Amino acid sequence: MAATLCQVMGFLLGLLGTAAIIAATGMDQWATEDLFDNPVTAVYSYSGLWNSCVRQSSGFTECRPYFTILGLPALLQAVRALMIVGIVLGAIGCLIAIFALKCLKMGNMEDNIKATMTLAAGIMILLAGICGIAGVSAFANLIVQSFRFTTYSESGFGSYGGSIGGLSGSLTPRYTFGPALFVGWIGGAVLVIGGILMCLACRGMSSDGKQRYDGMTYKAASQHTMYKSDTRPRPAHNDSYKVQSVDGRLSNQRFDYV
Template structure:
């Protein structure tokens, strides 16, 4: 019962993690514009892996997909590839885990086959979670790097304008000249989805150990060397035990020393 519950929980967590990874891959809010210190708040910009969007305070939103592939940075394309591979691994793991469930009977499938399929599904979940977490982390590193560079450049421009400007123009010039971007909601969804996938894969691997038949789990037999007393005892049993009754009788009726009967 415990093995079945562990397998079912691993399957449910893997399916939820796959759904979170798919949602994070399709979401547009991977990076959102940081409005702190920005004097223009009527326009809000955010972007994802497939398109960038602009939303106004009136509620009107316009999105534009990335029409080029070669013009995108290499790390950005690597993030795309990692997320797609994670979704594929997760989908394969869910497909295998459906047929490997112990509570479902698929013909005359043996427990050993189900245990192997459960292990394969667990490995797929773990690989999918690692790909999702890695892709989201690489994109987060890109956001942090660009945010730091934008802040450094804007502060230098603000100091320059404050030194040579007049009155309150220095405060206006100290605002970011280019929009800065921070973490979007898709990053957190991707992190959670990848972590849930890894946990589900570990639970599936743990269930595989309990599903293995006893003869496969303990296939080897212990070797026990024979002791000296056993050797002597076996040699003593192998010797023929001749009794006096087996002695042949002589012609005169007396017992002979010969131990053979003549027929």
Template sequence: MTATLCQTMGFFLGFLGIAGIIASTAMDQWQVQDLYDNPVTSVVNSMGLWRSCVTQSSGFTDCRPFFTIMGLPALVQACRALMIVGIVLATIGILVSIFALKCIKIGNMEDKAKANLTLTSGIMFAVAGVCAIAGVSVYANSIVNNFVIQSVSINMGSLQTRYTFGPALFVGWVGGGLLLVGGIMMCVACKAMMPEKTRQVYLEMLRNFAKLTS
């Protein structure tokens, strides 16, 4: 696989990944009401990072934003922060990767400079993907824990609403995964774009570092 193809594929995967995590962050279906034991109901509750919604059987959806920040659970605030950090890093990575593309000529920019930009954008993509995957996974873990507790309460006769995974979680996982893979591909492309002399210098530095640590 040539460096140009690897770099281009990494760029498009990163672009699709940032679109996925933005969509996931904005969606209201991070958790939705579990209808396994009650498939026929007039309303379905759902909740996202920014508001909670009630969907009626007629299709009408009424949403109420979370007006306060201090009153929100720490988990929701942490997930918000992780997703926003992922979006910011991925956006910066997209901008950097545009200038790093070999098919775009900017003045007399050398291959070494483009390789460094490619590595920078790759690292940003990878970190953004990890942030998104972490935020979605933490939220999903809380749903699992609450589902188990609510199931026990329901079996004891308590009337509680159980929640399960919403589509936003899967969109976030896919988006974060695409960013992570795109970042790895950009880093691989950087190695191939490095001039031979610079590559030999880096390899020699790695060998010396390995000797010192052994």
């Protein structure tokens, strides 16, 4: 019962985590503009793995996809690859987990085969979670490095001989974590938990599937076996049933009386 519960819970968490990383991969808000102390709020920009969008204060949003592949940074392409690999592994693992469910009867499939399929599905779901977490963390590291070395004004605000409150340099927006990163982290963590539960369920199924047979041991007789004579008392021999002959001698004829 515990193995079945772990298997079903791992399967459901695998489905939920796969859906989460699919949603995170398709979202455009991986990096959003930091509005803290931003003097310009009429334009709000954000970007994802596939598009770069700009939203104006009027509500109009314009998104432009990345038409090139070779011109993109290598880290962005690596993040794309990790997320796609995580989605593929999660989908295949969930598909195998459907046929490996202990509560479903698939012909004459034995429990040890289902246990092996459950282990394979658990490993795939676990790897999918690791790929999702690695991809999101790599993109978050890129945002952190860009945030540290980006300032709003290269020449500085009005200070020391400049006009107070005036801008004298070029404006460069800074980006921070977007909602897609948190969705990807949560989805990857859910996939890791689901994969661990599937592996634990495989262990429980393999132990329950082993049948124990209580056999009897046979011990061969020893060559030096000693046989004892029968010392039990025997009944006395009664000759009363024998018929006497005419001359008085006992005859060997027997008669049965009913």
